[in-house]
Amino acid sequence: MVALPEDRETMEERLVEEILRLKEERDAVILAHNYQIPAVQDVADLVGDSLELARAATAYDAEVIIFCGVDFMAQTAAILSPEKRVVLPAGDACCPMAAMVTAGEVRVLRERFPDAAVVSYVNTSAEVKAESDICCTSANAVTVVESLEAERILFVPDRNLARYVARFTTKEVMPWDGFCYVHDRFTPENVQDARRLHPEAEVLVHPECRPEVIDLADSVQSTSGMVRHACASTARSFIIGTEVGIIHQMQKKCPDKEFYPLSGRAVCINMKKTDLTMVRDSLVTLEPRVTVPADVADRARTAIERMLAVR
Numbered sequence: 062m063v064a065l066p067e068d069r070e071t072m073e074e075r076l077v078e079e080i081l082r083l084k085e086e087r088d089a090v091i092l093a094h095n096y097q098i099p100a101v102q103d104v105a106d107l108v109g110d111s112l113e114l115a116r117a118a119t120a121y122d123a124e125v126i127i128f129c130g131v132d133f134m135a136q137t138a139a140i141l142s143p144e145k146r147v148v149l150p151a152g153d154a155c156c157p158m159a160a161m162v163t164a165g166e167v168r169v170l171r172e173r174f175p176d177a178a179v180v181s182y183v184n185t186s187a188e189v190k191a192e193s194d195i196c197c198t199s200a201n202a203v204t205v206v207e208s209l210e211a212e213r214i215l216f217v218p219d220r221n222l223a224r225y226v227a228r229f230t231t232k233e234v235m236p237w238d239g240f241c242y243v244h245d246r247f248t249p250e251n252v253q254d255a256r257r258l259h260p261e262a263e264v265l266v267h268p269e270c271r272p273e274v275i276d277l278a279d280s281v282q283s284t285s286g287m288v289r290h291a292c293a294s295t296a297r298s299f300i301i302g303t304e305v306g307i308i309h310q311m312q313k314k315c316p317d318k319e320f321y322p323l324s325g326r327a328v329c330i331n332m333k334k335t336d337l338t339m340v341r342d343s344l345v346t347l348e349p350r351v352t353v354p355a356d357v358a359d360r361a362r363t364a365i366e367r368m369l370a371v372r
């Protein structure tokens with residue numbers, strides 16, 4: 062008799078079983094960003110935004126962290142927990158925005174503006190963090206900037222997040238010219254069209270969106286902030302102005318509500334690179350491991366820990 066190939070569902074169930082068994086054997090924890098594919102989100106111990114995932118890196122008492130996200134997130138975990146083995150199953154998953162500013166460019170900025178504080182978004186390389194006074198995420202950017210004594214802020218690399226922060230502070234925020242291609246291409250027309258189609262829906266957007274899109278939104282939040290907002294709101298439906306993967310978390314956490322993407326094109330290719338087979342393989346081999354050279358990590362840790370201390 063010819064053996065039939067396993068159907069997708071059975072294959073997925075088998076992979077999940079293997080992952081759960083290996084996770085125990087390896088003393089591993091699986092962290093996943095809100096943009097990961099649904100199957101990866103569902104097998105994770107924690108699904109969250111960049112800030113929650115950074116905090117989780119130290120909070121979990123595990124020997125291994127399987128980081129389902131992009132490289133700067135795994136590097137942050139490795140910097141904060143050098144005693145743990147941090148593994149990025151899709152080893153080439155990166156954030157193009159993080160590559161838009163280099164450590165050398167930050168050093169030049171510092172020379173030109175010696176009185177300014179450098180705030181780097183966590184979507185940066187470890188080398189850029191090492192040159193920064195403090196890091197921030199989309200969840201705490203305003204609070205971080207407000208916590209500083211300096212009146213002038215060099216904000217790298219996201220120009221849109223920098224402009225968003227500038228709305229809430231009297232400090233001078235000088236944006237670097239980086240951007241996220243997923244968020245920067247939402248347009249005011251996207252919002253107007255979505256509102257016409259779903260007039261009852263609330264519009265939630267990420268602060269990486271352009272100012273003219275933010276102007277039209279009902280709420281601006283980090284990814285996990287959007288999930289919490291949707292669950293707490295009295296509205297029944299939402300237009301989601303961020304990467305589409307987050308809709309899985311929203312549907313899971315508030316199954317009785319409706320979610321519509323602001324644009325079906327809002328897909329971060331790098332966030333979609335990780336699948337269950339890669340997660341399983343990374344638990345078998347504990348590779349690809351993410352490491353940061355100690356001298357860079359020590360300086361970057363200071364900037365990240367300063368951020369984590371801001372409440």
Ligand code: 13P
Pocket residue numbers: 095109110111112184198199200241267269282283284285
């Ligand atoms: P959050 O920290 O809000 O999850 O954002 C991360 C990110 O990469 C957004 O594009």
Ligand code: SF4
Pocket residue numbers: 131155156157158159184241242243244304329330331332
């Ligand atoms: Fe980077 Fe944008 Fe992808 Fe977030 S969505 S990881 S900022 S490219």
